[in-house]
Amino acid sequence: MTPPPVFAVREVEFGYGGAFRLTGASFEVAEGEILGLVGPNSSGKTTLLRLLSKVHVPDRGEIRFRGTPIGAVGRLALARDVAVVPQEEQLAFSVSVEELVLMGRFPRGAGRLFEGPEDLARAREAMALAGVLDLGNHPVDALAGGERQRALIARALAQEPRVLLLDEPTSHLDLLHQRHLVGLLRRLNRERGMTVVFVSHDLNLAGELADRLLLLSDGRLVRLAPPREVLDEAVLEEAYGCPVWVERLASGRPVVLGVRL
Amino acid sequence: MSGWGRPGGSGGASWVALVLAVALTGLVVGPRADAGEVTDMLGRRVRVPDHAARIVSLAPSITETVFVLGEGDRLVGVTDYCDYPPEATRKPRVGGISTPSFEAILALRPDLVLATSESNYAEHVQRLVSLGLAVYVIRPVDFETVLQSIERIGAVIGREAAARARVASMRQDADAIVRAVAGAPRPRVLYVVWPNPLIAPGRGTLISELIERAGGESVTGAEPLPYPRLSLETVVERRPDRIIVGRHGQGTVEELLRGWERLGSVGAVREGRVYGVDGDVVHRPGPRMIEALRALARVIHPERVP
Amino acid sequence: MISRRRVGAATVVVAGGLAVAGLLGLATGPAPIGAGDVAAALVGRARSDLAATVVLELRLPRVLLAALAGGGLAVAGAAFQALTRNPLADPAVLGVAGGAALGAVLGHLWGLEGSLAATVGLSAAAFAGALIAATTVYLIATSGGWLPVQTLLLAGVITGLFFSAVITLVVSLVDFAQLGGILHWLMGSLGIVGYRPVAVIAVGTAAGSAMVYAQARALNLLALGEESALQLGVEAERVKRVVFVAASLLTGVIVAQTGPIGFVGLIVPHGVRLAVGADNRLLLPVAAGAGATFLVLADTLARLVVQPAELPVGVVTAFCGAPFFVYLMRTRLRRRTP
Numbered sequence: 009m010t011p012p013p014v015f016a017v018r019e020v021e022f023g024y025g026g027a028f029r030l031t032g033a034s035f036e037v038a039e040g041e042i043l044g045l046v047g048p049n050s051s052g053k054t055t056l057l058r059l060l061s062k063v064h065v066p067d068r069g070e071i072r073f074r075g076t077p078i079g080a081v082g083r084l085a086l087a088r089d090v091a092v093v094p095q096e097e098q099l100a101f102s103v104s105v106e107e108l109v110l111m112g113r114f115p116r117g118a119g120r121l122f123e124g125p126e127d128l129a130r131a132r133e134a135m136a137l138a139g140v141l142d143l144g145n146h147p148v149d150a151l152a153g154g155e156r157q158r159a160l161i162a163r164a165l166a167q168e169p170r171v172l173l174l175d176e177p178t179s180h181l182d183l184l185h186q187r188h189l190v191g192l193l194r195r196l197n198r199e200r201g202m203t204v205v206f207v208s209h210d211l212n213l214a215g216e217l218a219d220r221l222l223l224l225s226d227g228r229l230v231r232l233a234p235p236r237e238v239l240d241e242a243v244l245e246e247a248y249g250c251p252v253w254v255e256r257l258a259s260g261r262p263v264v265l266g267v268r269l
Numbered sequence: 270m271s272g273w274g275r276p277g278g279s280g281g282a283s284w285v286a287l288v289l290a291v292a293l294t295g296l297v298v299g300p301r302a303d304a305g306e307v308t309d310m311l312g313r314r315v316r317v318p319d320h321a322a323r324i325v326s327l328a329p330s331i332t333e334t335v336f337v338l339g340e341g342d343r344l345v346g347v348t349d350y351c352d353y354p355p356e357a358t359r360k361p362r363v364g365g366i367s368t369p370s371f372e373a374i375l376a377l378r379p380d381l382v383l384a385t386s387e388s389n390y391a392e393h394v395q396r397l398v399s400l401g402l403a404v405y406v407i408r409p410v411d412f413e414t415v416l417q418s419i420e421r422i423g424a425v426i427g428r429e430a431a432a433r434a435r436v437a438s439m440r441q442d443a444d445a446i447v448r449a450v451a452g453a454p455r456p457r458v459l460y461v462v463w464p465n466p467l468i469a470p471g472r473g474t475l476i477s478e479l480i481e482r483a484g485g486e487s488v489t490g491a492e493p494l495p496y497p498r499l500s501l502e503t504v505v506e507r508r509p510d511r512i513i514v515g516r517h518g519q520g521t522v523e524e525l526l527r528g529w530e531r532l533g534s535v536g537a538v539r540e541g542r543v544y545g546v547d548g549d550v551v552h553r554p555g556p557r558m559i560e561a562l563r564a565l566a567r568v569i570h571p572e573r574v575p
Numbered sequence: 576m577i578s579r580r581r582v583g584a585a586t587v588v589v590a591g592g593l594a595v596a597g598l599l600g601l602a603t604g605p606a607p608i609g610a611g612d613v614a615a616a617l618v619g620r621a622r623s624d625l626a627a628t629v630v631l632e633l634r635l636p637r638v639l640l641a642a643l644a645g646g647g648l649a650v651a652g653a654a655f656q657a658l659t660r661n662p663l664a665d666p667a668v669l670g671v672a673g674g675a676a677l678g679a680v681l682g683h684l685w686g687l688e689g690s691l692a693a694t695v696g697l698s699a700a701a702f703a704g705a706l707i708a709a710t711t712v713y714l715i716a717t718s719g720g721w722l723p724v725q726t727l728l729l730a731g732v733i734t735g736l737f738f739s740a741v742i743t744l745v746v747s748l749v750d751f752a753q754l755g756g757i758l759h760w761l762m763g764s765l766g767i768v769g770y771r772p773v774a775v776i777a778v779g780t781a782a783g784s785a786m787v788y789a790q791a792r793a794l795n796l797l798a799l800g801e802e803s804a805l806q807l808g809v810e811a812e813r814v815k816r817v818v819f820v821a822a823s824l825l826t827g828v829i830v831a832q833t834g835p836i837g838f839v840g841l842i843v844p845h846g847v848r849l850a851v852g853a854d855n856r857l858l859l860p861v862a863a864g865a866g867a868t869f870l871v872l873a874d875t876l877a878r879l880v881v882q883p884a885e886l887p888v889g890v891v892t893a894f895c896g897a898p899f900f901v902y903l904m905r906t907r908l909r910r911r912t913p
Contacts, residue, residue: 058802061805061806062805062806063801063802063805063806083805083808083809083810084808086808087806087807087808088808090806091806092803092806094802094803094806097799097800097803098800099798099799100660100661100798100799100800101660101662101798101848101853102852102853103798103852103853103854106576107576107854110576111795111796111799111807112807114792114793114796114807114808114809115807115808118792118793118808121579121788121789121791121792121856122577122578122579122792122856123576123577128576167807349884362883363883364883364884364885365884367759368759368766368884368885370605370882370883370884370885371633372604372605372606372629372633372634372883373605373606373883375606375625375628375629375633376605376606376607376625376629378625396769399632399769400628400632400633401628498747
């Protein structure tokens with residue numbers, strides 16, 4: 009018996025009260041899948057992540073998490089399964105990297121006021137995986153953009169999730185660390201069966217990493233398909249509203265070269 | 270933060286509670302009055318020594334009374350505001366009238382504390398009683414009760430005869446003044462307790478009563494609150510013939526009533542009948558009340574009272 | 576990593592400081608009672624009736640009140656700062672102290688004083704006022720189920736101003752003779768206490784502080800922002816509500832007795848945060864102890880400077896607090912602002 013999809017989204021609509029509105033989104037995220045959310049600015053990508061992590065409740069429609077309506081899933085239970093790496097975070101007070109990562113242990117010991125040695129061990133493992141183990145005592149707000157992002161990734165990993173939601177995880181990373189991150193996500197997916205949903209404006213990186221791409225435009229789901237189908241000039245032009253130049257490599261892999269002038 | 274339940278004021282509940290508490294205690298202890306147990310002007314039972322040798326006064330009028338009865342030596346503590354007679358300024362201080370220092374009072378080891386319902390707080394009296402002190406409270410709210418207060422203090426400190434004599438002489442002087450101004454037309458008088466904001470004496474206050482006795486008609490004497498805050502318009506509207514300001518050592522009348530020259534329609538201002546009196550005398554319900562009466566009468570009826 | 580042991584050790588150190596401050600407070604006053612007399616009186620072997628009465632009936636309840644009020648206000652301030660994710664928040668800024676003060680003023684005018692029931696009633700009136708203020712702020716600032724920080728602070732300031740205006744209105748209508756007492760109380764005062772208000776405040780601050788401390792770990796996560804806290808499993812709205820009520824309870828119970836005392840809730844948590852970090856599990860107990868010590872010392876100073884008269888303790892905290900606050904703001908501006 010196949011497990012239910014991690015996320016099943018049906019006819020979901022959501023708006024912030026302004027002009028923008030996410031409409032009629034229906035799709036599923038399968039267990040062990042890597043799904044990339046792409047599309048122009050303000051197309052609803054981050055909003056979708058927020059709906060999946062129960063930060064917002066849809067105005068219409070339904071989201072099911074592993075078969076259960078997400079409204080019936082407790083926040084702590086969800087947080088033990090799904091970890092979110094935000095694009096950025098405004099910290100009100102200064103904390104060290106280690107303290108930040110330890111916060112990821114909250115869902116696994118919320119009843120207790122203090123973390124235990126087990127929590128510290130898991131946190132350190134996560135920091136090692138993300139490459140920030142030696143930055144443990146540094147204050148987070150003193151870190152460069154890339155290091156900060158890796159600290160956030162470490163925190164997400166410390167939750168011991170089975171699903172990772174990432175919002176623009178490579179936006180502050182240099183090429184080397186982008187490679188590292190892509191490698192890490194692939195490893196987690198292959199070795200641990202981690203389901204990954206990530207938002208990216210880098211179409212090529214998204215195409216390389218994802219099993220499927222979900223293309224959003226102006227709040228509507230325009231295409232949900234493997235990268236080869238989505239990274240197509242006609243499809244992209246309609247979504248982005250400008251001519252796009254896509255070449256295919258010998259292997260058949262599409263590469264987006266930019267806007268056609 | 271409480272009062273004794275004056276008309277129109279609140280805090281009456283605390284006064285009632287105080288009286289009830291002590292009365293109930295009295296029921297338990299027994300109704301017979303022990304030697305040395307007296308009833309003060311609030312109906313409280315107080316156990317006073319036959320000859321109190323260490324007296325603390327919690328108000329200037331009380332200090333003046335004790336001195337006038339010749340027992341200033343027995344005062345061991347007075348408030349910061351007790352400045353009359355001059356010997357009082359040499360006595361140890363126990364704090365303000367509404368901010369007494371309990372420690373300072375206790376440290377003086379008094380055997381009798383004298384308080385007044387008009388200025389001291391019920392809370393403080395309760396506290397002093399709970400600390401084991403004998404507190405006798407007077408209630409000088411009007412002319413008669415001021416005289417009674419002097420007599421009661423006299424009785425409590427063992428100078429009853431002197432007190433009676435004093436009060437009798439005060440009555441004589443008062444009667445003389447009242448006779449002197451009898452029959453004369455009553456000028457409309459505005460008394461200024463404080464100029465800015467304008468605070469005047471209302472119904473039931475000693476000052477209003479003194480003005481009446483002095484042959485004047487207080488234009489604020491019908492106000493329901495004892496010391497209402499009024500706008501300058503009242504000054505114009507009520508057309509006083511005389512304006513009297515209670516001064517407390519600072520500033521001339523012109524300085525205090527700066528700006529009032531504009532009120533040209535007011536008879537008192539136009540004719541220059543604006544006077545100052547010593548606020549320390551007029552506002553204290555004590556032995557110098559007759560001086561206050563005389564000062565007011567002199568202003569209101571200069572032709573009849575020299 | 577914060578551990579139970581580290582918190583325990585810090586609490587012991589801070590308690591030691593408080594004990595020293597307390598002894599200093601007990602040894603200060605117009606009555607000629609020195610440290611030796613104080614110690615003797617405390618162990619039940621007072622050297623004189625006067626010493627016993629002054630130390631046990633006058634100074635001890637007052638020092639206890641100062642400690643409880645200072646600790647409670649510091650915890651309330653830390654709680655509000657965690658809630659609003661802003662180090663400038665405290666019961667006064669958010670209008671909660673104003674609401675409590677109005678509740679207490681109305682309670683006093685209605686005659687609530689004297690008995691134990693009345694003291695509890697007065698605290699309840701102040702708590703009610705605090706809660707009304709807090710709820711008003713909450714309702715003004717909430718939209719669509721969210722409580723954005725900026726609107727919260729603005730709503731708090733406006734609510735505080737409104738309640739101040741109402742208090743001024745009440746004060747202007749009050750009889751002249753009562754005016755002095757109310758104005759004195761509005762400046763913050765620790766005077767005229769027996770053990771009854773101390774007991775009521777002890778219960779209130781214990782309850783309120785416990786409620787806040789139970790949420791300490793969740794409050795830490797709130798500092799990441801609403802979104803991240805929710806995604807980490809924190810029921811943010813519920814936590815905010817509980818802490819709001821607890822901090823209002825603390826403010827109400829204390830203001831009912833002492834009048835509004837400012838700056839303690841603002842600068843103590845701030846200063847402690849600079850010393851031990853922002854983790855509320857450590858910050859809250861240390862701030863409580865530091866706040867208690869601070870107010871005991873401030874009250875001792877208030878009683879010393881113009882002996883035998885007393886300054887209102889709110890004046891001392893303002894004089895100490897305002898310059899320190901300016902210093903904090905300037906160092907903060909040099910670093911990153913959140």
